[in-house]
Amino acid sequence: MKPLDPRLVGRSHGVRSLLVLTAGLGLASAGTVIAQAVVIATLVDQLFSSRPLTHTAWALAGVFLVRGLLHWANSSVSERAAVTVKAELRHELANDLLDARRLGPAPDPAAVTAIMGPGFDAFDGYVSRFLPQLVLVCLVPPVVIATMFFVDPASAAIVAITLPLSVAFMVLIGLMTRDKLSRRWESLERLSLHFAQVLDGLVVLKLFGRRQERNLTAVGQRHRDETMRSLRLAFLSSLVLELVATLSVALVAVSVGLRVVDGGMDLRPALIVLLLAPEAYLPVRQLGMMFHDSTEGAAAVTVALDLLDHDRQTGGQNAPSLRTSTIRLSNVSVQHPSRSTPSLVIDELEIHPGEYVAVVGPTGCGKSTLLDVMLSFIVPTAGHITVAGTDLREIDPDQWRHQIAWVPQVPGLIAGTISDNVRLACAVASDVNVRQALDDAGAADLPLSRTVSEAGSDVSAGERRRIAVARALLRVRVGGAQLVLLDEPTAGLDDDREASVLASLAALDATVVVVAHRQATISAATRVIRVQTPTAVIA
Numbered sequence: 145m146k147p148l149d150p151r152l153v154g155r156s157h158g159v160r161s162l163l164v165l166t167a168g169l170g171l172a173s174a175g176t177v178i179a180q181a182v183v184i185a186t187l188v189d190q191l192f193s194s195r196p197l198t199h200t201a202w203a204l205a206g207v208f209l210v211r212g213l214l215h216w217a218n219s220s221v222s223e224r225a226a227v228t229v230k231a232e233l234r235h236e237l238a239n240d241l242l243d244a245r246r247l248g249p250a251p252d253p254a255a256v257t258a259i260m261g262p263g264f265d266a267f268d269g270y271v272s273r274f275l276p277q278l279v280l281v282c283l284v285p286p287v288v289i290a291t292m293f294f295v296d297p298a299s300a301a302i303v304a305i306t307l308p309l310s311v312a313f314m315v316l317i318g319l320m321t322r323d324k325l326s327r328r329w330e331s332l333e334r335l336s337l338h339f340a341q342v343l344d345g346l347v348v349l350k351l352f353g354r355r356q357e358r359n360l361t362a363v364g365q366r367h368r369d370e371t372m373r374s375l376r377l378a379f380l381s382s383l384v385l386e387l388v389a390t391l392s393v394a395l396v397a398v399s400v401g402l403r404v405v406d407g408g409m410d411l412r413p414a415l416i417v418l419l420l421a422p423e424a425y426l427p428v429r430q431l432g433m434m435f436h437d438s439t440e441g442a443a444a445v446t447v448a449l450d451l452l453d454h455d456r457q458t459g460g461q462n463a464p465s466l467r468t469s470t471i472r473l474s475n476v477s478v479q480h481p482s483r484s485t486p487s488l489v490i491d492e493l494e495i496h497p498g499e500y501v502a503v504v505g506p507t508g509c510g511k512s513t514l515l516d517v518m519l520s521f522i523v524p525t526a527g528h529i530t531v532a533g534t535d536l537r538e539i540d541p542d543q544w545r546h547q548i549a550w551v552p553q554v555p556g557l558i559a560g561t562i563s564d565n566v567r568l569a570c571a572v573a574s575d576v577n578v579r580q581a582l583d584d585a586g587a588a589d590l591p592l593s594r595t596v597s598e599a600g601s602d603v604s605a606g607e608r609r610r611i612a613v614a615r616a617l618l619r620v621r622v623g624g625a626q627l628v629l630l631d632e633p634t635a636g637l638d639d640d641r642e643a644s645v646l647a648s649l650a651a652l653d654a655t656v657v658v659v660a661h662r663q664a665t666i667s668a669a670t671r672v673i674r675v676q677t678p679t680a681v682i683a
C-alpha cells in the first residue's frame with residue numbers, strides 16, 4: 145500500500161489542487177521557519193550586546209503573524225480539499241456502479257458497503273492532514289538543511305545523515321505492518337457487510353429467533369483487536385521517530401555548544417542552527433503521528449480505485465434494429481473467475497426477429513447467465529455474439545439496451561408508488577398505459593397509487609413479478625423495445641394470472657426469450673432451447 149496512490153493524483157482534480165496549493169504554502173512555511181530562527185537568534189544576540197531591539201521585535205511579531213496565517217490557510221485548504229475529494233470519489237463510484245458500460249460480475253458487496261460507509265470517512269484525516277504533511281516532509285527539511293549548510297556545514301551534515309534514518313524507520317515500519325493493515329481493512333469490510341446483512345434479514349432472523357448479538361460482537365471484537373494492533377504500531381512508530389529526532393538534535397546541540405565554548409563559533413549562528421535543527425525533523429515526526437490516519441485512508445483509496453478500475457465496454461456503434469436483426473451466438477462460453485467450470489456453454493444459437501423462445505434446462509446450467517450475456521452485462525470469455533453481423537462488443541450498450549425489456553429473476557423495486565415503479569420502463573407513459581400494462585400482467589388488483597416502501601419490502605413476491613412484467617409490456621408498447629428477456633416471470637403465479645401474462649407476452653410485437661420451468665410457460669413458446677451443463681443443445 146503506497147502512502148499516495150498515483151491513480152488518485154491522476155483521477156482527482158481535488159487532490160492535484162491540494163498538492164499544488166500545499167506545496168506553495170509549504171515553501172512559504174519553510175521560509176517563515178528560517179526567518180523565525182534568524183530573527184530570534186538576532187534578538188538574543190542584540191539582548192546580550194545591549195543593542196536596541198525594537199525593529200527585531202517587530203520583525204518577530206510579523207514572522208509569528210505570517211506563520212499563523214500560513215497555518216490557517218493550510219488547514220482551510222486541506223479541510224476543503226477533504227470534502228471535495230470525498231464528494232468527487234463518492235460521486236464517481238456511485239456513477240460507475242450504475243455505468244451502462246461496466247462489465248463483469250457485480251462488485252464485492254463487502255467492499256462497496258465498507259467504502260461507501262466508514263471507508264470514505266477515513267478520507268477526512270488522510271486528505272486533510274496526511275497528504276499536506278507528506279508535501280511538507282518533501283519540502284521543508286531540504287530547505288532547512290540547505291540554510292543550515294550556509295550557517296554551519298557540520299550541523300547540516302549531522303541532520304542530513306540522521307534525518308533519512310527517521311524516514312527509513314518509518315518506511316520499514318510501514319512495510320512490516322502491511323499485512324496487519326490489510327487484515328484490519330478486511331475486518332472492517334466484514335463488519336460493515338455483516339451489519340448490513342443483519343438489517344436486511346432482520347425479519348427472517350426474528351422469525352427463527354436468531355439473535356445476532358454474539359455474531360456481531362465476535363465480528364466487532366475482531367475489528368477492535370485489529371484496530372488496537374494498528375494503534376500499537378502507530379504509537380511505536382511515533383516513539384521511534386521522537387527518539388531518533390531527539391538524539392539527533394542533541395548531537396547538533398553538543399557539537400554547536402562545544403564550539404561556542406571553545407570560541408570557534410559565534411552566538412548568533414549557533415542559535416540559528418539550534419533553532420533550525422528541530423524544525424528539520426518536525427514534519428517527519430508529525431507525519432509519524434499521522435500513521436494511523438494514513439493507513440486507513442490509503443487502504444480506502446486503494447479499495448475505491450480498485451472498484452473503479454474494471455473493464456468497460458468499448459464499442460460505440462449504432463445498435464442494429466432488433467425488428468429485423470438476427471442475434472447469433474457462436475461457441476460462447478462464460479467462465480466466472482471464482483469457478484473452475486464454465487457457467488454457460490452455447491455452441492450455436494440463433495434468435496430470429498419476432499420469435500417466442502423458451503429457454504429450459506436444469507438449475508444452475510446458465511439460463512440467467514445467457515440473459516446477462518444478451519443484455520451485454522457480461523462479455524463471454526470465449527466465442528462471439530453478433531447482431532446482424534456486428535459483434536455485440538462493438539455496439540453502444542445504452543442504445544442496445546434501449547431496445548430490450550428485461551424481467552430479472554428478482555425484480556428490483558424503488559420507494560414510491562406502483563405507478564412510479566412501472567413507469568421506470570418508460571417515463572413518458574400515461575396513467576392509462578400503465579393501468580393497461582398492469583391489467584395485462586395479471587395485476588388488475590394493484591392500484592396505481594399504492595405506495596411501495598424502500599426496496600419493495602411491503603410487496604409480495606408474486607406482486608413484484610407482475611409489476612416487473614407490466615414494466616416489460618409498457619417498454620414494448622410505449623417505449624418501442626423489440627426484445628423481451630424474462631427470467632421465470634410466472635413463478636409463484638396462480639394459473640389464471642399465468643395465463644393472462646402468457647397471452648399478453650404472445651400478443652407483443654417483439655421477440656420474446658423466456659427462461660421457464662413451468663410447463664404452461666414452455667408450451668406457450670414457438671421454440672424451446674434446452675441449455676445443458678456444460679454444453680448447450682438446441683432442441
Ligand SMILES: Nc1ncnc2c1ncn2[C@@H]1O[C@H](COP(=O)(O)OP(=O)(O)OP(=O)(O)O)[C@@H](O)[C@H]1O
Pocket residue numbers: 249250480482483486487488505506507508509510511512513514
Ligand atoms: N457472479 C458469479 N460468480 C460465480 N459464479 C456464478 C456467478 N453467477 C452465476 N454463477 C454460476 O453460474 C452457474 C449458472 O448460473 P445461472 O444463474 O445462470 O443458472 P440458471 O440456469 O439460471 O439457474 P436457475 O435455474 O437455478 O435460476 C451457476 O452454477 C452459478 O453458481
